[in-house]
Amino acid sequence: MTTDLARLNEMILSEARRAGADAADALAVEGTSVSIGVRGGALEEAERSEGIDIGLRVLVGRRQAVVSSSDTKPDTLRQMAERAVAMAREAPEDRYAGLADPEMLSARRDAEGLDLCDPTPEPTPEALQADALAAEHAAMAVAGVKQVQQASAGYGQRRVHLMATNGFAAGYAVTDRGTACVAIAGQGDGMERDHDHDSRIWQAALRDAAEIGRIAGERAVERLNPRRAPTGKFPVLFDERISSSLIGHLLSAINGAMIARGSSWLRDGLGKPVLPKGVSLIEDPHRPRVNGSRFYDAEGLPTQRRAIVDDGVLTGWTMDLATARQLGLQSTANAARGTGGTPSPSAGNVALTMGARDRAGLIADMGTGLLVTSMIGSTINGNTGDYSRGASGFWVENGQIAYPVNECTVAGNLRDMLARIVPGNDALQHLGRVVPSILIDGMTLAGG
Secondary structure, eight states: OOOOHHHHHHHHHHHHHHHTOSEEEEEEEEEEEEEEEEETTEEEEEEEEEEEEEEEEEEETTEEEEEEESOOOHHHHHHHHHHHHHHHHHSOOOTTOOOOOGGGSOSOOSOTTSOOSOOSOOOOHHHHHHHHHHHHHHHHTSTTEEEEEEEEEEEEEEEEEEEETTSOEEEEEEEEEEEEEEEEESOGGGOEEEEEEEEESSGGGSOOHHHHHHHHHHHHHHTSSOBOOOOEEEEEEEOHHHHHHHHHHHHHHTBHHHHHHTOOTTTTOTTSBOSOTTOOEEEOTTOTTOTTOOSBOTTSOBOOOEEEEETTEEOOOBOOHHHHHHHTSOOOSOEEOOTTSOOEEOOOSEEEOOOSOOHHHHHHHHOSEEEEEEEEEEEEOTTTOEEEEEEEEEEEETTEEEEEEEEEEEEEEHHHHHHTOEEOSOOOTTSSEEOOOEEEEEEEEEOO
16 A cells, blocks of 8 residues: 655655744655565566655754655654754755755656656566576677576655645655676686576566577687786777766765865866866756656756756756755756665756767777777766776777776776766667766776
8 A cells, every 4th residue: 555655745844844844845755665586497586566665854054964764754743844844943054955946946846758757567476586596698609607696676656745834845756677697607616607687667668588598608709718917008999888877976076065065087177178078968868768867956946958068168066955045156957865864966868969880890990909898996086087997898909809807996086087078879768877988098997
């Protein structure tokens, strides 16, 4: 039986007012998730969880505090409100804290048209196990695969409701269905591991489980007998599977919180080129069937499509209300929050301009260099943009993949790297970050 989340929020906001809060907002989340894992053709784990979390933020003047609980009994809600108000009175004053003015709030209070909740019934545990077994079987059928570390399938549904004393109240529901497989090839010290997975809001769009298992197996076999990469300056092609991490570093650098602290390597980048001319980074929070789509942010402000980078030029920061006030600007409606914290700026649903070539075309163009398919570790200086990460993948010679490599380090500076990117055209359109494979010339490799 589902809970009336709106009523729950009404109750706790009423208690907050009664306890002495000047303003408050509440976030209630109810979720169900089920996961099935198999190994060796047998069920290895079966997990199901159901629960409700509620978070309350109160403001007493410009002082604020947040409390959260998974217990929603009326007496608990009262105690939460009283505790939050007592905490706020002792908290340091934050002149940037505060709810949105009522005239700023989004008129859209639903998710109609975004298709975030699949009406298809929740899959049975037997159906999920069948998917996991199909993925495992397909992986084991690949010549060279010795074992499957795990194959799994899962499903989740989540309902979210946000309410505030400024008059905002809205909610939505979102579903997801996923399948994953991790395959191991080789034996002894020569074992290599790789994976494949897929996750979709609508179950009918999920890739076939056998395909996921087959690709996981093929990827593991391709990694067998790796060598060390040469040391020097070479082109590096970041595969579509990991290229979005580069754009993630850009998004982190333009986060309003980083800019307000003066701790970003792009703090002086506004209005300047940060990507090559002709390349844009577009945020669109209204894309159907994408988890991060919303008509309003976590402070109730209306979201909108915007060009974060337009024709290579950085156009603005990513801000919530507090960081916008601190910077003397207007919020970009990018507030995000969980039940246990205050809102903070976060960009989602971004797409990078795609190029003309697919991954094979970029490999041919790079001549001799490194194709990176996985990365480990991270040494990134947020103030300077200096970048260094462990990598593995494939060495390319004369525009052809020559052999697998591992235990190498890729290094550079993010400002310089992003200014030289050459995007491919292989981005997956259903992801929150639609980023294709990215080629960057002249990076420093440290191999054997």
